[in-house]
Amino acid sequence: MFGGDPMPRELVEAALQGGEVPAGDPIESFMEAVIHSSLASSLALLYGSLEPVLDEDLAAAAVHAPLSGADPNAVLVEVAEKSREIYSEWSPKMARALAMGFVREAWWSAGGSLTHESLARLVEAGGFRAWLIGKGSLGRVGLPSDPREIASRDEVRSAEDFILKTARVLVRRVEAEQKEILGDEEWMSL
Numbered sequence: 012m013f014g015g016d017p018m019p020r021e022l023v024e025a026a027l028q029g030g031e032v033p034a035g036d037p038i039e040s041f042m043e044a045v046i047h048s049s050l051a052s053s054l055a056l057l058y059g060s061l062e063p064v065l066d067e068d069l070a071a072a073a074v075h076a077p078l079s080g081a082d083p084n085a086v087l088v089e090v091a092e093k094s095r096e097i098y099s100e101w102s103p104k105m106a107r108a109l110a111m112g113f114v115r116e117a118w119w120s121a122g123g124s125l126t127h128e129s130l131a132r133l134v135e136a137g138g139f140r141a142w143l144i145g146k147g148s149l150g151r152v153g154l155p156s157d158p159r160e161i162a163s164r165d166e167v168r169s170a171e172d173f174i175l176k177t178a179r180v181l182v183r184r185v186e187a188e189q190k191e192i193l194g195d196e197e198w199m200s201l
Contacts, residue, residue: 034076044069049108054153056147057144059098070086070090113170117138123186123189131175134175
């Protein structure tokens with residue numbers, strides 16, 4: 012894999028034309044890749060740690076290896092050495108990204124007719140936590156030893172609070188985003 016999502020146009024053009032592809036700051040690049048992967052960010056939040064996502068393939072995508080010349084293993088060593096501080100700094104961003112992903116998938120599962128009231132009811136009934144558990148695991152594989160701890164984790168509560176406080180805005184944002192994507196005939200034909 013060449014990179015995580017999203018990638019700037021200039022980066023894709025440079026890669027296609029054999030130009031220089033910068034790796035960027037290794038920690039920031041790695042964490043941006045985590046945030047843009049709902050699997051990686053959900054695993055990190057489930058465990059309250061970056062340890063489950065210290066993966067060579069993810070690091071390689073994050074720094075655009077091999078096109079950038081960056082060593083994915085060196086990235087992993089650097090992230091691992093500072094993992095507690097990095098997790099503390101980036102966990103609020105991961106929580107918000109996951110909250111947005113949850114709203115998007117709730118909108119899809121509601122057939123595009125999600126309301127802010129139904130979203131709030133879903134979150135209040137534990138829907139976000141259930142989604143998070145499902146997103147970061149395959150059945151019991153991938154879960155922390157005691158998954159009940161998820162309910163008391165500050166990052167999870169923060170994501171739920173974010174959804175509840177901004178439900179109306181989030182639903183409108185997802186509706187607009189999805190109408191633009193689904194209305195783009197060229198994109199939909201790919």
